[in-house]
Each structure stands twice: as structure tokens, then as C-alpha cells.
Amino acid sequence: MVSLVTIIRWMFYGRKDPFLVFPAAGIRAEDIAGMSRFGPVIAEHLAHGNIAQVNAALLARGSSRIKPSLLVLEKRALVLFVKYRNYILAKWRATPRVGNAG
Numbered sequence: 001m002v003s004l005v006t007i008i009r010w011m012f013y014g015r016k017d018p019f020l021v022f023p024a025a026g027i028r029a030e031d032i033a034g035m036s037r038f039g040p041v042i043a044e045h046l047a048h049g050n051i052a053q054v055n056a057a058l059l060a061r062g063s064s065r066i067k068p069s070l071l072v073l074e075k076r077a078l079v080l081f082v083k084y085r086n087y088i089l090a091k092w093r094a095t096p097r098v099g100n101a102g
Contacts, residue, residue, distance in 0.1 A: 037061055
């Protein structure tokens with residue numbers, strides 16, 4: 001729910017800053033920087049063709065556990081987001097623009 005509110009605010013108003021009880025929208029810079037510890041693990045497993053063990057190695061380095069129920073939820077949300085996006089784009093394209101007529 002937090003992501004929904006903050007991302008919609010970001011999309012419609014261009015504001016990522018925290019407000020009320022909600023944190024800033026998007027992924028924190030610290031989280032992105034912290035992900036660099038997983039790159040060498042993934043690269044090593046890819047180089048050796050050992051994909052089956054990559055999840056265990058990532059977990060050993062502090063990654064999050066994947067919850068299948070959340071993956072299903074994310075997949076459903078993506079389908080709805082694409083429909084919502086297409087609806088907004090269709091409305092935007094159907095709206096006449098002022099001042100752009102050559």
C-alpha cells in the first residue's frame with residue numbers, strides 16, 4: 001500500500017519526497033549501493049554454469065527470501081498496471097493540444 005501511494009504521487013506530481021507517514025518514493029540510494037555485493041556472486045555462478053546454487057549463495061550474503069505468493073501478487077499487479085497505463089495513454093492521445101499546431 002505504501003508503494004502504491006508514493007509511486008502514484010511521484011507519477012502524477014513528480015514528487016518523490018516523504019510526506020505525512022509515507023517514505024520517499026522509489027528505491028533508496030543506500031539499498032541500490034548495497035546491491036553491489038551480489039554482483040560477484042551472480043557472475044561467479046554464471047561463469048561456472050552453477051545456476052542451481054545461486055539462490056543459496058545470495059541468501060548466505062544477506063539477500064531477501066523470495067516468497068512465491070508475493071511473486072504472484074506482483075505479476076497480477078503488473079498486468080493491471082499495463083492496462084492502467086494504456087488507458088491513461090489513450091486518454092492523453094485523445095486530448096487536443098493547444099499551441100502545438102505548427
